[in-house]
Amino acid sequence: MTSQSHPLGEFGRIARFFKPLAAGFPGARGLRDDAAVFGVPEGRELVVTTDAMVAGVHFFPDDAPADIAAKLMRSNLSDLAAMGAEPLAYTLVTALPRGLDESWLEAFAAGLGEEQHRFGIALAGGDSVSTSGPITLSVTAFGLVPTGCALPRWGGQPGDRVFITGSIGDAALGLEIAYGRLDVPDEETRAHLLRRMRRPDPRISVGPRLIGLASGAMDVSDGLVADLGHLCEESGCAALLRADAVPLSDAARGAIDGDPVRLALAITGGDDYELLFTAPPSARDALAALAAECGVAITEIGELRPGTPGDVAVLDASDAPLPLTRRGWDHF
Structure with a gap:
């Protein structure tokens, strides 16, 4: 894309494109100051998270700007939900x-504006710079949680069960389609998997309701197996993951088509942004009620066990180890 003949400049861009996004948050002060100012209600604590996205790493340079905005926003909201x-x-x-x-x-x-309306959040401020490199975007998201109740990664204990929201693998399979490495003839299946890659569903309706039920929680960004390993490492225990229990969408099942290599890709590929959490067996009924109320599936997929912290045993339907060439995504 090329520059317009009369570019707006930094402050013109802020006034035209971003000031409207801050209108719903008084602490933004109309983006007229160097920083936002806001307080935290009594009995609540502030949760802060930051995620960055780089063209060619987290999204394709020719992706639609609205899709890029959606993924940037939703990945941060998923961290808040977790x-x-x-x-x-x-x-x-x-x-x-x-x-x-x-x-x-x-x-x-415009894409950010749609996301703000959908998820009830507003812009508080930020910065805009030029770069000779690829497009780089970063969001720092703020959320509120009752004092002392933020869900930790490290609260799991042996005997706790492992649960996941929604379904796993759509984004990883969608990425393979986008790269041309996976042939999926059915157009509806292709469209679903690509949409889930570009626009994950942050489980903000579920996350706050897990307080008092979940012992440990995080979201799945690097891959189910890898992130369960992270949760176990922080909790000081090991885990058993049953691959046949991992929930898959109809589109993912169609794309996998019984291929164990594709199944392994689905549970290690990442970018699902589902909530992965642990809870005692006594929480099953409450979790089933929560799933029904929120309209989001919650599936039991394994359990925590004594053992080497971070070790995850992945078994197939016959209780044999599922061969994995990797556990998940690692930037370095």
């Missing part, structure tokens, strides 16, 4: 190439 927090506000940093057309930024800001 801590049991409700969304409050966010800040945004954009590092954009000088030659990027302002129509891209307009579509990106």
Whole structure:
């Protein structure tokens, strides 16, 4: 994309594209100051998370700007949900190439506006810089949780069961389709998997309701097996994961088609942004009621056990170890 003949400049862009996104949050002060100002209600604590996305790493450079905005927002909201927090506000940093057309930024800001309306959050401020590298975007999201109740990763204990919201593997399979490495003839299946890759569903309706039920929690971004290992490492125990119990969408089942290599990809691929949590067996009934009330599936997929912290044994339907060439995504 090329620059317009009369670019708006930094402050013109802020006024046109981002000031409207801050209108719903008084602490943003209309983006007229150097920082936002806001308090935390009595009996609540602030939960803060930051996620960055880079073109060519987290999204394709030619992805629709609205899809990029959605994934950026939703990945951060998923982190809030994993801590049991409700969304409050966010800040945004954009590092954009000088030659990027302002129509891209307009579509990106419109996408953020749609996400704000959908999830009840507003812009509090941020920064905008130019870069000679790829598009780089970062959101810091703020949420509220009752004092002392933020869900930890480290609360799991041997005997706790492992649960997951929604379904696993759609994003990883969608990425394989986008790269042209997975042939899925059915157009409806392809569309579903690509949508889940580009627009994950943060479980903000479920996360805050897990307070008092879950012993440990996190979201799945690096892959189910890897992230369960992270949770176990923090909790000082091991885990058994039953691959045949992992919930798959109809689209994922169709794409996997009984192939164990594709199944392994689904449970290690990442970018699902589902909630992975542990809870005692006594919580099963309450979790079933929560799933019905929120309209989000909650599935038991394994258990925590004594053992080497972080060790995850993955078994197939015949109780044989499922061969895995990797556990999940690692930036380094």
